[in-house]
Amino acid sequence: xxxxxxxxxxxxxxxxxxxxxxxxxxxxxxxxxxxxxxxxxxxxxxxxxxxxxxxxxxxxxxxxxxxxxxxxxxxxxxxxxxxxxxxxxxxxxxxxxxxxxxxxxxxxxxxxxxxxxxxxxxxxxxxxxxxxxxxxxxxxxxxxxxxxxxxxxxxxxxxxxxxxxxxxxxxxxxxxxxxxxxxxxxxxxxxxxxxxxxxxxxxxxxxxxxxxxxxxxxxxxxxxxxxxxxxxxxxxxxxxxxxxxxxxxxxxxxxxxxxxxxxxxxxxxxxxxxxxxxxxxxxxxxxxxxxxxxxxxxxxxxxxxxxxxxxxxxxxxxxxxxxxxxxxxxxxxxxxxxxxxxxxxxxxxxxxxxxxxxxxxxxxxxxxxxxxxxxxxxxxxxxxxxxxxxxxxxxxxxxxxxxxxxxxxxxxxxxxxxxxxxxxxxxxxxxxxxxxxxxxxxxxxxxxxxxxxxxxxxxxxxxxxxxxxxxxxxxxxxxxxxxxxxxxxxxxxxxxxxxxxxxxxxxxxxxxxxxxxxxxxxxxxxxxxxxxxxxxxxxxxxxxxxxxxx
Amino acid sequence: xxxxxxxxxxxxxxxxxxxxxxxxxxxxxxxxxxxxxxxxxxxxxxxxxxxxxxxxxxxxxxxxxxxxxxxxxxxxxxxxxxxxxxxxxxxxxxxxxxxxxxxxxxxxxxxxxxxxxxxxxxxxxxxxxxxxxxxxxxxxxxxxxxxxxxxxxxxxxxxxxxxxxxxxxxxxxxxxxxxxxxxxxxxxxxxxxxxxxxxxxxxxxxxxxxxxxxxxxx
Numbered sequence: 164x165x166x167x168x169x170x171x172x173x174x175x176x177x178x179x180x181x182x183x184x185x186x187x188x189x190x191x192x193x194x195x196x197x198x199x200x201x202x203x204x205x206x207x208x209x210x211x212x213x214x215x216x217x218x219x220x221x222x223x224x225x226x227x228x229x230x231x232x233x234x235x236x237x238x239x240x241x242x243x244x245x246x247x248x249x250x251x252x253x254x255x256x257x258x259x260x261x262x263x264x265x266x267x268x269x270x271x272x273x274x275x276x277x278x279x280x281x282x283x284x285x286x287x288x289x290x291x292x293x294x295x296x297x298x299x300x301x302x303x304x305x306x307x308x309x310x311x312x313x314x315x316x317x318x319x320x321x322x323x324x325x326x327x328x329x330x331x332x333x334x335x336x337x338x339x340x341x342x343x344x345x346x347x348x349x350x351x352x353x354x355x356x357x358x359x360x361x362x363x364x365x366x367x368x369x370x371x372x373x374x375x376x377x378x379x380x381x382x383x384x385x386x387x388x389x390x391x392x393x394x395x396x397x398x399x400x401x402x403x404x405x406x407x408x409x410x411x412x413x414x415x416x417x418x419x420x421x422x423x424x425x426x427x428x429x430x431x432x433x434x435x436x437x438x439x440x441x442x443x444x445x446x447x448x449x450x451x452x453x454x455x456x457x458x459x460x461x462x463x464x465x466x467x468x469x470x471x472x473x474x475x476x477x478x479x480x481x482x483x484x485x486x487x488x489x490x491x492x493x494x495x496x497x498x499x500x501x502x503x504x505x506x507x508x509x510x511x512x513x514x515x516x517x518x519x520x521x522x523x524x525x526x527x528x529x530x531x532x533x534x535x536x537x538x539x540x541x542x543x544x545x546x547x548x549x550x551x552x553x554x555x556x557x558x559x560x561x562x563x564x565x566x567x568x569x570x571x572x573x574x575x576x577x578x579x580x581x582x583x584x585x586x587x588x589x590x591x592x593x594x595x596x597x598x599x600x601x602x603x604x605x606x607x608x609x610x611x612x613x614x615x616x617x618x619x620x621x622x623x624x625x626x627x628x629x630x631x632x633x634x635x636x637x638x639x640x641x642x643x644x645x646x647x648x649x650x651x652x653x654x655x656x657x658x659x660x661x662x663x664x665x666x667x668x669x670x671x672x673x674x675x676x677x678x679x680x681x682x683x684x685x686x687x688x689x690x691x692x693x694x695x696x697x698x699x700x701x702x703x704x705x706x707x708x709x710x711x712x713x
Numbered sequence: 714x715x716x717x718x719x720x721x722x723x724x725x726x727x728x729x730x731x732x733x734x735x736x737x738x739x740x741x742x743x744x745x746x747x748x749x750x751x752x753x754x755x756x757x758x759x760x761x762x763x764x765x766x767x768x769x770x771x772x773x774x775x776x777x778x779x780x781x782x783x784x785x786x787x788x789x790x791x792x793x794x795x796x797x798x799x800x801x802x803x804x805x806x807x808x809x810x811x812x813x814x815x816x817x818x819x820x821x822x823x824x825x826x827x828x829x830x831x832x833x834x835x836x837x838x839x840x841x842x843x844x845x846x847x848x849x850x851x852x853x854x855x856x857x858x859x860x861x862x863x864x865x866x867x868x869x870x871x872x873x874x875x876x877x878x879x880x881x882x883x884x885x886x887x888x889x890x891x892x893x894x895x896x897x898x899x900x901x902x903x904x905x906x907x908x909x910x911x912x913x914x915x916x917x918x919x920x921x922x923x924x925x926x927x928x929x930x931x
Contacts, residue, residue, distance in 0.1 A: 277728035279738040345745045353738040354728070383749045387756030391868075400845050400864040401857070402760060408857040413763050417756055685727070 178663050179679030196281035202266035204288050212254035219247040224637040230630050232623040240623040241308035248311030253333050260432035264574045265371045271675035272365050274356025276685040279349040287342035294336030301328035315403035315414040319395040330389040337382045344378030358693035369456040370435025373463035377424040385421035419470035427466040429563050433570025437523045441505045443671045444520035445512025446705040448698040451504045458497035465494050475546045491541035513702035515710035518592030522573030525600040533561025554614025560607045580668045584680040585661030591653045598646030605639025724900040736902045743906040747913045757869050771858035776929030783834045784926040794823035795915040802908045805901035814891045821884035876914045883907050
């Protein structure tokens with residue numbers, strides 16, 4: 164076990180004071196350099212954008228109830244899916260687990276007092292807000308209709324919407340991501356507690372480390388790409404315009420060189436959370452710990468080598484397509500390692516079906532579907548058939564929503580007692596986990612069928628025989644919506660009225676559970692010393708533990 | 714410098730245990746930042762590579778219109794300023810305040826000379842009608858391709874110039890702060906990582922010069 168000498172442990176039931184939440188002034192929040200507070204600032208900010216992007220999605224789903232699409236014009240529909248995509252990707256998913264949960268727990272997991280560069284950490288949040296302001300400005304002025312991918316030459320030459328302000332927003336928010344990545348990498352390298360060797364790190368730290376590598380190496384390329392788009396709109400030299408000697412495929416290469424690693428930025432942190440949850444709620448060490456850790460790194464590295472699988476029908480060379488296809492299959496290996504090892508961890512574990520565990524199990528199921536359909540898409544000939552159809556939409560929503568958002572919700576429930584010092588109502592938590600799982604599948608599974616039958620993405624008018632699938636999907640989206648609103652309500656309620664959690668309600672290992680809840684400003688009174696491996700659970704010892712009805 | 718324990722009080726931030734940890738973190742953070750810069754410039758280098766391989770003849774013809782003399786002198790100037798920067802780091806480590814200030818100002822001075830020469834060159838480019846879209850005139854074949862070359866020329870040297878300007882500002886601000894003796898009492902890490910940045914700016918130019926200027930002057 165981790166032995167921490169004289170750590171500020173409060174006896175269960177006591178609310179630790181003073182803690183990082185003790186100061187209440189607005190100034191103390193806006194000028195904070197405390198990684199925990201910055202995580203919470205990020206939480207509120209991304210929820211704001213999640214709300215806008217969800218409304219856009221809801222409007223689309225309502226529109227799609229009827230095959231003739233009478234509710235809105237095609238232009239409005241184009242703008243809605245662009246709002247939904249850009250905001251969800253850059254202003255919700257990418258910062259979701261890293262900037263909120265990662266910021267909150269990473270330094271504590273390492274036994275550090277803060278991240279390496281706390282002021283930069285706060286700068287990151289301000290840049291994120293500034294980027295969000297640009298994006299919001301673009302929406303208020305009338306929105307963007309290019310899709311989140313900004314494909315040229317449409318975005319540079321023909322689009323009549325507010326591309327530059329949206330590109331500027333994503334550009335600025337990108338620097339927020341880069342700063343977070345730099346902070347996490349340096350903190351993990353330089354600020355681990357004594358005895359905390361690399362292969363004693365929690366798997367969440369490994370996944371954040373791999374994620375940060377991608378943030379740091381991919382995001383600058385996106386920044387340059389968006390810069391070039393904006394300059395093209397102003398300047399019009401035509402480096403992406405074939406009429407003037409330019410090359411639109413160059414744009415796609417640059418965009419996907421970023422955006423493929425980015426889609427792994429939108430799943431790896433979720434995998435890290437799930438590793439924590441599976442271990443804690445089966446009271447076992449993660450099976451093949453080292454393999455799971457290395458799988459995160461493998462996914463990060465392979466993530467840089469597969470961007471061409473987004474471009475199988477773009478006119479890129481057939482040989483490039485074959486190589487990208489083969490490399491894309493390789494990603495299935497580390498992903499499979501993770502899924503098999505989580506499953507093996509469950510075996511003979513003492514499994515507790517608490518809310519975070521329900522999310523974790525849901526994650527595994529949804530990720531398996533999302534991952535396996537990814538293999539269909541990595542197959543050249545199959546991709547030609549389903550490219551740009553609802554099949555793609557269903558596939559990446561299974562990864563990004565079924566995977567990442569489920570992981571985010573699981574992690575938020577798991578660390579909520581640490582964040583607020585109070586417990587959420589367990590029954591409501593279970594109901595919400597169930598609602599999101601059912602609602603999600605009902606929303607997105609029909610889209611696989613639609614895509615296979617040939618419905619292209621980004622159209623709001625479709626043949627009448629497809630209507631039944633769209634009605635199913637919209638019905639599912641309503642349930643999914645309920646599943647997201649419920650936690651919003653009971654989290655707010657529990658922050659004030661929830662039962663006091665004590666320092667370690669889950670009896671979990673990990674340094675973040677060795678300090679009081681909510682933690683004091685510098686996390687630990689005395690730097691903890693680590694003397695053993697992570698996840699030192701024993702299912703036999705904890706057999707009487709009843710975490711599911713805590 | 715291996716005299717950590719006796720000077721680890723005043724300037725070690727609260728999240729760090731000691732001076733060495735803080736210094737290691739700052740250096741490592743700067744290296745990662747420079748890696749992001751490589752990828753940032755990398756987008757433009759990729760575009761250059763693609764278009765040069767598509768239109769090699771037009772790129773050579775266009776490159777012939779750059780002022781290789783100014784580019785060459787500027788290369789020498791940047792390399793020399795990098796030498797001064799390296800000496801500035803040493804001066805900070807040796808706690809030589811006077812020398813540190815002089816060397817920082819010297820580094821900034823040669824950066825400014827670089828910028829002035831670059832400005833002269835841009836002015837000449839304008840008079841030669843080489844600025845894309847605004848006043849571009851080309852009397853050889855494929856003006857569109859030559860325009861892409863000059864667009865890349867302005868984008869790459871312009872982005873580099875922004876970085877030089879940021880570097881000059883850092884040197885001047887640090888020169889002012891150095892007057893308080895802050896950097897010469899053991900807290901030399903900021904000078905070190907500013908040095909890393911300045912050398913990076915130098916290295917970028919080492920790649921830009923042959924690609925943009927020498928392509929047409931073989």
